[in-house]
Amino acid sequence: MSTHWTNRLSDCQVLVLLQNAYTKGSLKQGWNYQRWFNEFSTSRSGQRISTVFEGQLKAPKYTNCTTKMGDNPDSLLVPMPSHVKSAISRVKPKILLACGAIAEDVAQQVWQGDLIVMPHPAFRVLTNSLLVAVREAICNRLDQYDNNSVDAPIRFKFAQERGKHKLFVL
Numbered sequence: 001m002s003t004h005w006t007n008r009l010s011d012c013q014v015l016v017l018l019q020n021a022y023t024k025g026s027l028k029q030g031w032n033y034q035r036w037f038n039e040f041s042t043s044r045s046g047q048r049i050s051t052v053f054e055g056q057l058k059a060p061k062y063t064n065c066t067t068k069m070g071d072n073p074d075s076l077l078v079p080m081p082s083h084v085k086s087a088i089s090r091v092k093p094k095i096l097l098a099c100g101a102i103a104e105d106v107a108q109q110v111w112q113g114d115l116i117v118m119p120h121p122a123f124r125v126l127t128n129s130l131l132v133a134v135r136e137a138i139c140n141r142l143d144q145y146d147n148n149s150v151d152a153p154i155r156f157k158f159a160q161e162r163g164k165h166k167l168f169v170l
Helices: 003-010 033-042 044-052 081-091 101-110 128-146
Strands: 014-018 061-064 095-099 114-118 155-161 164-169
Touching: 014 081, 014 101, 033 044, 044 095, 044 128, 061 081, 081 101, 095 101, 095 128, 101 114, 114 128, 128 155, 128 164
Parallel strands: 014 061, 014 095, 095 114, 114 155
Antiparallel strands: 155 164
């Protein structure tokens, strides 16, 4: 990765949209963003997302598709589009990175701007090459913002098939 990309990524406004939070124990007393983030950072999903933002000086913002919290990593909760809209309004991202099918569906409902979709970060066959490709796509888009060459939103999806990643336009 070039230094230029690292510098560009440090200035970006990326909102990462995840499926839903779950507790590994410290959130049994109730929701607390910092405790959730500490748990998330050590999870499989958190470690893989950090690969996308590797070398970044300023961390992206995170939100989940719902305000509800699951009991375990397999929890599937009903998304709340109004919650996602609210997070987008607060953060005002240039790029929304939707992780997984649930996040993709909600993002397409509520967001008209730049959207990059990747598989759920805990997807067992997700490769590092796909994560690097997502990082490169984000960096390339931020370069376009820097060069005032953004004319329309980009909307595409990375998929993982048989150890190779593919890119689809949404």
